[in-house]
Amino acid sequence: MADLSIDFCGIKSPNPFWLASAPPTDKAYNVVRAFEAGWGGVVWKTLGEDPPAVNVSSRYSALHGKNREVIGFNNIELITDRSLEINLREITAVKKAWPDRALVVSMMLPCEEAPWREILPLVEATGADGIELNFGCPHGMPERGMGAAVGQQPDLIEQVTRWCKTYTRLPVIVKLTPNITDVRAPARAALAGGADAVSLINTINSITHLDLDRMVAFPAVGNASTHGGYCGTAVKPIALNMVAEIARDPMTKGLPISGIGGIGNWRDAAEFIALGAGSVQVCTAAMLHGFRIVEEMKDGLSRWMDSKGYDNIAAFSRKAVPNTTDWKYLDMNYQVIAHIDQDKCIQCGRCHVACEDTSHQAIARLVDGNARKYEVIEPECVGCNLCEITCPVEGCITMVPQQTGKPYMNWTQDPRNPRAEVTLDEA
Structure with missing residues (x-):
């Protein structure tokens, strides 16, 4: 004990x-x-x-x-x-x-x-x-x-x-x-x-x-x-x-x-x-x-x-x-994408509505006769977690890390930052 x-x-x-x-x-x-x-x-x-x-x-x-x-x-x-x-x-x-x-x-x-x-x-x-x-x-x-x-x-x-x-x-x-x-x-x-x-x-x-x-x-x-x-x-x-x-x-x-x-x-x-x-x-x-x-x-x-x-x-x-750190030190190259477990999905459509109306239009609603199915449009998914949060079934939607092949880079190093403190090479 x-x-x-x-x-x-x-x-x-x-x-x-x-x-x-x-x-x-x-x-x-x-x-x-x-x-x-x-x-x-x-x-x-x-x-x-x-x-x-x-x-x-x-x-x-x-x-x-x-x-x-x-x-x-x-x-x-x-x-x-x-x-x-x-x-x-x-x-x-x-x-x-x-x-x-x-x-x-x-x-x-x-x-x-x-x-x-x-x-x-x-x-x-x-x-x-x-x-x-x-x-x-x-x-x-x-x-x-x-x-x-x-x-x-x-x-x-x-x-x-x-x-x-x-x-x-x-x-x-x-x-x-x-x-x-x-x-x-x-x-x-x-x-x-x-x-x-x-x-x-x-x-x-x-x-x-x-x-x-x-x-x-x-x-x-x-x-x-x-x-x-x-x-x-x-x-x-x-x-x-x-x-x-x-x-x-x-x-x-x-x-x-x-x-x-x-x-x-x-x-x-x-x-x-x-x-x-x-x-x-x-x-x-x-x-x-x-x-x-x-x-x-x-x-x-x-x-x-x-x-x-x-x-x-x-x-x-x-x-x-x-x-636990400041936002500026988070990894800009880290990426996750939503995944829907079709065996657990109850076809309620909450994820689709939330994403379609208020986020990135990254969940498709597919209809085949009377059946409905929801799938993630991976190229559009930014990994915001909104679908996972709105889903009423625990574990149905998960955020899957992606292999980007890119090294750690925070906002102080990002070339898109006009006030970047150092270059990536210097970091």
């Missing part, structure tokens, strides 16, 4: 699956149930100053797919609405009862040194394993000069991180906002401030849908609403990209990363780890399906690692990073 245990910036846990700072980690009752279910760690819901935040009703909305599947989840809930004293007492008790699990405390305070100096020692005294600085919350708290309002300003990230490293011996994880043009800048600032790690992504500014009778967005609070934080399956591609950007940035490539965003199964987790994450945090999937989902996550990841010969998480961590 593969070893799922991790040591993330000095924080040990029996597996890489942590619950993210959110409603599922708001109190001891939830966290204990999570540990009983097998989660390797939790990030306690964000603590703030007293008096605690006051939340509104309602708080959640969702984007649904077919059969009411939740594709994206939106919330306007703030940080903990329980007192600092109650939270600290419960954190102390939980950590004492579960010493082998990772317990990280999320924190959000004003950009003033005094509150951090006062509260950090109290958090450290609980026995917690680390702190996570919430610089990502996109609603409510930015209006108070916290959350994403800090995460969008690298100078503030560096300053607050440095304060935390001054007033606590615990590992400091900086949680980054995705509501920014280039996530590398705040990651670099966190590192400059002494951060031990970063976590990302926090939620994305969003409005999921409207009630067109009342002309108000969801979740509705009376006759008004506001943008909230978007999470769930839909944000996974954005999160993977941002994790990869930090992992392959020369200035931050060695910085530990806790991956967050749309993780709902073991495969999602493996993808985050392969692109640079040392631990993964889950929220929406647990809210929709309960804490027991971690059983499948652990079992699935372990079985996959065994099948690949990976003895531990480190064996495949960041393994996909060297294969």
